[in-house]
Amino acid sequence: MNILYIMIPLSILLGGGFLAAFIWTVKSGQVDDLVTPAHRMLEDSEREGRSANE
Amino acid sequence: MDKAYDFSFLDQESFRDKYAEGPNGMRFFVGGMSCSRCVRKLESLSENMVGVKSVRVDLGRSLLRAEIDPAQTSFSRLAKKIADLGFEPVPLAKEVAGDQQKRREERNELIRLGVAGACAGNIMTFSFATYLGDTAEFFALFAWLSFALYLPVVLYVAVPFYKGAIASLRQRRLSVDLPMAVASLTGFAFSTVQLLRGRDDIYFDSLSGFLFLILASRFAQRRMQARFLKPEDSTESLRLSRARQVQEGRWEWVPLDHLQPGHRILVHSGETVPADAELEGRYAHFSLAWLSGEFKAQTFLPGATVPAGARLTSGEARLIVRRRIGETQFGKILEQVEKADLSRIQTIHLTDRWAQRLLAVVFGAAVLFLVAYWPVSSEEAIRRALALIILACPCAMAFGTPLAFASALSRARRKGLVVRSARAFENAAKADTIFFDKTGTLTEADLTLIEEDPIPTHLQQLVLALENHSLHPIAFAFRAAFPVSGPLPQVDEFSEVPGEGVSGYIEGRFFELRRADDSSAEIGCTLYENRKPVARFRFAARLKPDSLQVLRALRGQGYKIKLLSGDQREPVMALAKNLSFDPADVHFGMSPADKAHLVSQTPGAIMVGDGVNDSLAMLQAGVGVSTCGGVEAALKSSDVYLTGPSLNGVFELIRISKSSLALVRQNLAISLIYNVSAGVLALLGLVNPFVAAILMPVSSGFILLSTWVRSRA
Structure with a gap:
């Protein structure tokens, strides 16, 4: 069971990492509008070069 | 008709202060966006239009945010371009700290x-x-x-x-x-x-x-x-945020709060008078429908004071501001609505x-x-x-309760109802009385010709010729009813008498269209040939197609239905008879305050309306429902907004409210x-x-x- 001493910190680190990533996406406004990007993607053939963020 | 396309005011400094975000950004509420093609069309403006740096669309909230290079283009050009693409851009005032x-x-x-x-x-x-x-x-x-x-x-x-x-x-x-x-x-x-x-x-x-x-x-x-x-997002409508100020013979848009007593203003047909103002120059017709609910346009003579909120029905009018909007009856109603809106959100x-x-x-x-x-x-x-x-x-x-209301909100949305607070469901389920406004709610907002006998085609052409230059509601009703066949006859010595009618010579004969109201219609007129009557026309605001059906369904469920109108006795009673109202439940000649008072006597009632004259009553009601096409004050003071023309939404609202309340009770059990x-x-x-x-x-x-x-x- 000693493996737990590695696995638990790892799992918490992993979970914390995802949480941090989530918080970053919210703070940077990526989830403010969940409707338009789905449509934008469909019609966006000639604009590959443009970044998704302003 | 350049009204929708005239965005030049956006480039004036006084307006830029109000609307522009950052040095070169602006947000628009854009009506008519519905699909991915619209997103593509609008966002590609940043490539197709010189000087537009970026355009981002938020489809869910119908918003567009644009960034421009002022050296190369202007906000007005961008707005016009958006309008040319078939959308309706409305510039939004810049985000305040609260937003x-x-x-x-x-x-x-x-x-x-x-x-x-x-x-x-x-x-x-x-x-x-x-x-x-x-x-x-x-x-x-x-x-x-x-x-x-x-x-x-x-x-x-x-x-x-x-x-x-x-x-x-x-x-x-x-x-x-x-x-x-x-x-x-x-x-x-x-x-x-x-x-x-x-x-x-x-x-x-x-x-x-x-x-x-x-x-x-x-x-x-x-x-x-x-x-x-959210109605409050889209309400930054241009109608009441700016006015045409006349200086040295030229007019220019100014923000509404710049208007001072003594300023000269110009109002175009279909526009709302932005202050209590004295009419100059010629007589003019104004509709007070938004204030009183009465459809007939009233004639004001030079020197008369036109109340703020009146709408010019034809031509142009020059006025001198006498009282700023904030001090007028109209402005006070708007202000009350604004205040109530804030307290409502907190509850x-x-x-x-x-x-x-x-x-x-x-x-x-x-x-x-x-x-x-x-x-x-x-x-x-x-x-x-x-x-x-x-x-x-x-x-x-x-x-359980928020979950139940969330599911009710999504069902309401599918039925075309915009419900602004979950509390509306609770109140709608408890209500047992429903007040309906007449003009614009049970009836269409425009007049329609009531045809009884078919009118001969040559008479139709005569009438169209006589009314050709008129912008009176009657003229529009004639144009909607009669098809044009070939060129209209020539009218000589044409004259228009305010509040009376029009006259002129056609092919040597003297024709006259004169007002002749009778008790069964809102407005009537008679056509005279050489002073002998040849045809009678009657007009009324037509019932919305499903008004009768919805009222019958609601009565069937035991609701007490009452009719409120600012209009005069005859047209209201005629309509009430068609809709089988008990005369005791019909109230005519009501001012906005009368309506509010009456509604407040019946706590928890539902009030369905569309105009400024209904907004105070909606605030007093347990649930205020504003119908499609209503004005901003009505939208702001209502809890529920019907997005479709049908009144069936009222019925749906009650049904959804009852089932969601049952669900809340079940969850509580x-x-x-x-x-x-x-x-x-x-x-x-x-x-x-x-x-x-x-x-x-x-x-x-x-x-x-x-x-x-x-x-x-």
Whole structure:
């Protein structure tokens, strides 16, 4: 069971990492509008070069 | 017709201060965006139009944000381009601090939810390992890990509950936030003490679990509410935010608040007079429909004072401002609506009566038990009383109620209703009286020719020729009714007498169209040839196609239906007879204040209307419903907005409200059963953390299931 001493910190680190990533996406406004990007993607053939963020 | 395309005012400094965000950005509310092609069309403006740096569309909220290079283009050119593409851009006033604050709070709420989910999930893995496995050597480690993971929950996630609880205590009310706050804090304190003493009754898992569930359901409700087009977002309409000021023979747009008494203004046909103002030069016709609900246009002679809110029906009018809009009756109504709008938003979170009772019982029982059991064993008394509060956390009201309303909101949306607060459902389900406004609500907003005998084609052409230059509502009704066949006859010596009619010579004969109202129509007129009457025409605002049907359905369900109108007795009574109203339920000649007074005499009623003249009544009503095409003040003062032309939405609103309230009651019943049984178990001392960890999700599961089953039905 000693493996737990590695696995638990790892799992918490992993979970914390995802949480941090989530918080970053919210703070940077990526989830403010969940409707338009789905449509934008469909019609966006000639604009590959443009970044998704302003 | 250049009205829709005239955006030149956007380039003036006084307007840029109001609208522009940052040095070169502006937001527009854009009507008519519906699909991915629209997104593409608008966003590619940044490539196809010189000087447009970026265009971002938010389809969900019908917003567009653009950034331009002022050296190469201007906001007015951009707005015109958007209009040319077939959309209706309305510039939005720049975000005030309040809007930004709101957006920040929305984001924070999502972050809280994420933190709660992550912590609760991880605590759950540790506690379930403890409950299920032989983890004696890890027990202390797991317990301390749970403690560490609960810290962000108690210190960050639960903060809104503390704030809500304190706010409700200040107002001397019980709210759902109170038990959440008490459970979160006392549960934390108790579990920490037990942890330090090496005991195993630690509730971190159940506490974080239910806080997460409650946050999630509240978030779902709020998202559902926010997804609707918020009328207040789109109300920054141009109609009342600017005026044409005349200086040295030329007019120029100025912001409304720049107007001062003595300024000369110009009003075009179809526009609203932005201040109490004295008419100059020629007579003019104004419709006071938005104020009084009366359809007939009234003629004002030079020197007369035209009230703010009157709409010019034809031509142009020059006026001198006498009183600023804020001091006019119209402006005061708008102001009241504005104020009420703010207070209305604050009342959304207050809890229901049932929930308050349940809360009082749970807390009362816990305190009673604590006092009664204290002599037997003080530790056991605290332990069991706390277990009661934590377990009997009124999940259904904290969780089931927002969930039920979220599902009702989404059903309402599918039926074309924009519901601004979940409270509207509660009030709509309780109401037993419905007030309807006449003009624009039960009837169409425009006049229609009532045809009885077919009119010969040559007469039709004569009438069209006589009315060719008129912008009176009657003229529009004629144009809608009669097809043009070939060139219109020539009219010589044409003259128009205000309030009377038009006349002229056609092919040597003298023709006259004169007003002749009779009791069965709103407006009538007669055509004379060489002073002998040859045809009579009658006009009325036509009933909306399903008015009769909706009224019949509502009467069938036992609702008391009343008709309110600012219009005169005859047209109102004629309409009321067609719709089989009891004369006692018909009120005519009502001023906005009369309407509001009458509605306030019947507490909890539903008021359906569309104009400024209805907005005060809507505020007094339990539920204000504004119909499609209503004006801003009506939208702002209403709780529900019908997006389709059909009045059937009123019927749907009641149906959805009743079923959602039944669901709320069902969820409350489930939670009552759960609360009573869990409470008894807790007081008997049979609850340990393991039992709590199982009971908690089971009750939530039941509520989810019941909500799901009901919302499918």
